[in-house]
Amino acid sequence: MLNSIKMMMKFIKFKIQLGLFTLLTICTLNAFSQKGVEIVSTSQVIPVLKGIETNQLLRLMVYVPAGAEIPVKKIKAKLNPDGMKAIEKIEVYFTGIEPLFSGKNKQIAVNPTTVNLGFDINLNLKPGMHYIWFTAKLKPDADIDSKIEFHVNQLEDARSKVYRVVEEGTGYVKRLGVAVKKAGDDGVNTYRIPGMATTDKGTLITVYDIRYKNSGDLPGNIDVGMSRSTDGGRNWQATKVIMDMGEPNENNGVGDPAVLFDPVTKKIWVAALWSKGNRSIAGSKPGLLEDVTGQLVLVSSDDDGLTWSAPKSITAGTKDPAWNLFFNGPGSGIAMADGKLVFAAQYWDEHAMPYSTLVYSNDHGKTWKTEDGPKPNTTESQIIETRPGVLMLNMRDNRGSFRSVATTNDMGKSWLEHPTSYRTLADPVCMASFIKASVNVKGKQKDVVFFGNDNAQTMRYNLTIKASLDLGESWDLKNQLLIDERKFYGYSSLTKIDDKTIGFFYEGVRDLYFVRVPVSEIIK
Structure with missing residues (x-):
């Protein structure tokens, strides 16, 4: 009898559970089928x-x-x-x-x-x-x-x-922020390739390509433009053309600029690639003359960017004649603790294999030298001095997915690939920005390395600033800030504005934008 009662109770419990499940299912289906606004x-x-x-x-x-x-x-x-x-x-x-x-x-x-x-x-x-x-x-x-x-x-x-x-x-x-340059301004089709530096007067100097007819790279009708801000990027003066290689403009373009400030001489330097005819990456050949190979050209300003010198080629003193091409990495250069001036650079060897490297001056821009690069199939790079005499080169890597990184303590005569290389900083094969700056971190002055790029492995979007508190040895994921998540051309340049603020100059699509970013928002 007891067993029969237990079996009946189990059967009743099962029927109740089945009824509740059926009712719940019917209610869910009705809710789904009667979804409202x-x-x-x-x-x-x-x-x-x-x-x-x-x-x-x-x-x-x-x-x-x-x-x-x-x-x-x-x-x-x-x-x-x-x-x-x-x-x-x-x-x-x-x-x-x-x-x-x-x-x-x-x-x-x-x-x-x-x-x-x-x-x-x-x-x-x-x-x-x-x-x-x-x-x-x-x-x-x-x-x-x-x-x-x-x-x-x-x-x-x-x-x-x-x-x-x-x-x-x-x-x-x-x-x-500010749209510093917009497509269509002054009749220009496209503004690209941002570089930025801060002078001792606090003036922000931005440089960029003025691509008059279309958005294409060199060769083409391209000049290097410059804009100044004397109030920390809140307002910008009109464009000044600082590199124009003259007629015929369609076959005499100059672009891909980089800028640095020399704190000793107070001089601003801008480097760029001059393509006389088809002498950019595809058409440049071994040799030193402007009619056969692209030229690394420099201009300078002694008055905080108000006036500029005429362009001068330093190709004959720096390029290995066997290389197809040698020029700077776009963005910004540095002044080292001992006074040397350094731009990141790139060369395409006799087999047309690209290498990131550096070009530097021991005498404040009178003469320039270069060395072989650390890793093949790398191109646009940026460079910092982590400790006195130690340089870190952060490279665009054509293999895709990550940035490559190498260091040198002898000005590029020898290189050591860094432990973070091709594994830490995601990158979709694009230019990136890279600076070291002494800034205020939670009330104390500290050297911080800032890195800006499209924080993705396959597409150019999610433009992000990251900070390393140990001079680029590691990158804590909490110390990063998404600036702009849209898809765009994706190049950028960073500079220190003051102890609490970083300036970020970056590409939209045919436009150039600027934002001021508090250090406290990047470093959590």
Whole structure:
């Protein structure tokens, strides 16, 4: 009898559990099949830049289920006080079913005068996906050390029904910056290849390619341009052309610049590649003359970048005649503790195999020397002095996936590949920026190595600044900061502005951008 009762109780318990499971399944299926309106906002990590008309702030994705319809009449949003001060106008665009931004279908523009914003629009959203974008234009006097925080809270329809917004993404708080050069400025098609240095007066000197006709590399109609800022990058003077090799412009281009400041002589040096005819990477051949091989040329300024010398080739004194090509690595150079001036460089040997290396001067730019490089199939590099007399070369590696790194204590006569080489710093085969700077870290002065690049192995996006607190021996993942997650050309240049601030000058697509970045945001 007892066993029969136990068996009956087990059977009843099983039926109850089966009924509960069936009920739960039916409820879940009903919920799935009767999914309601869904509104999700996403905000990428993208700076908001002075000079750009439509900086993307936020995107709304609105899903309307079958059988429903939303006659949207108002969108409510919230802006922080600094954002209200900085923004000239916020515009709303409707891109329909297209998830990517387009500036063709503007709905409304609002000039913020309060932190609580309302956008009156007239959109009749039928079943399916719909996308609404919010963009901002900054005031000319916006403080680029401030930040914007923007959120969309709710939509209201013509029946006064309220729809709440769910947030995704991490970019709702945005740093500000400056579009130093934009495609189309002065009739120029493309600005590329950023380099940057800081003088003893605190002046920021940026150099770059002025690509007049198209975005292509040398050979072509390309000059080297320079812009100055005397207020830490908040404002920039007009472009000055500092390298123009003359007529015929189409076959006399000069580009890929790098810049350094000599603290002893107070002179600024800029190095670049001159291609007379087809004398860049593809067309340059062994020899020393400008009619057969690309030329490494220099200009200098003795007055903080106001005026510049004529270009002078140093190819005959530096290039091995057997090499196909020899020129600088773009970006920035350094002055060593003992006074030597150093640019990263690259050569393409007699077999057209590229090597990263260096070019240096013992006499403050009167003469220059070079040595063989540490590793084949490496090109654009940057260099720092970790300890007095010890140089670290950080190299673009054509193998892909990672940066290669090597050190020398005898100015390149011998090299040692570093333990972090081709395993630590992800890279999608692109130029990168690399500096050492004495900065304030948690109240104490410290030498820090900063590295900036597209933090990915296969594509150029996620432009990130990383910091090493042990002179490049290791890279703690917590000490890094994503600056711009968009896909773009991806070159960059770093400089120290002051003990608490790093300047970052980088490429968009045919544009050049600048942001000021607190050291405390990079080093956690």
